[in-house]
Amino acid sequence: MSSAKSQLLTPTDLHDTLQAALIEVGENAYFVFVEPCDAGAFATLAEQERDKSSRPGWLMASVRFTGAFSGSVEIVLPERLGHWLVTSLLGMPPEEDLPETQMFDGVGEFANMVCGAWLSRVGDQALFELKMPAVTRMASEWNPVGEGRGREELMCRMVSLNDSPMRIRVRAQ
């Protein structure tokens, strides 16, 4: 961790602030509880997701940021959950079909809110600039369970949201 970062918060604080940001976004924008889960629970939810969804794929939304320190917030979630997030935010019936552009835009905005809410907690006195969110659909055989961390990973949180798994990674640049 760079010195600029460590002057802001400790690693434990960084974890706590990310969790608080997720809860804030979940409760304020989507009226849903965000529950932390461990790797085992995450794997179980990911497995269940394959069986219960007509949208079995996964999405990855990432937001790069620069400022007091630089990096990215990277969120992976089942496509079914992404669909739910957008319809829920816009007050649409959950079964309504969405064009891919709308779903990607909505999932990107979710990542944007999480990243912004987290950075606001990391350093109220620091300025950060967030880049446009990038959302991609993962390959059909991609599996989030057991995926490597990558050298630049600062922290990783796994949560359950509306009974679906979600993983959030923060990477330093």
Added chain:
Amino acid sequence: MSETSGAAGANKPLNILIVDDSATMRALLHRVIGLADLPIGRIYQAPNGLEALKILESCSVQAVFTDLNMPVMNGMELLREIAKRDAWKDLLRIIISTDGSKLRRDEARELNVDLYVEKPFRPEVVRDVLCQIATADAH
């Protein structure tokens, strides 16, 4: 170019401009504004500051809700342009952004921003903002 009028009268519909690069956020704000128990006129939308300026130059708008992080022209650049124009001095300026830092809020204050709302926000926050506008205008 039509000049932007001042704040709406008590019964005059309020024309609003929403500036955000996310179509989802624009749709959300549009929906939330519609929930306010106020006479709302036209709701314009722009994906960045530059497009917002074009709308302001050609339409009568009383309130601008703007995001900060946007491509082409960001929210602060838009607000600086608005601050330069005497014709827009009465325009109500509301920032809706994920960036809640003190430094950004200070920067907004210097640009005569009326309200700063942090994302994520509860719908009633935007409704209350509009009610404040209407109440202030009635006095």
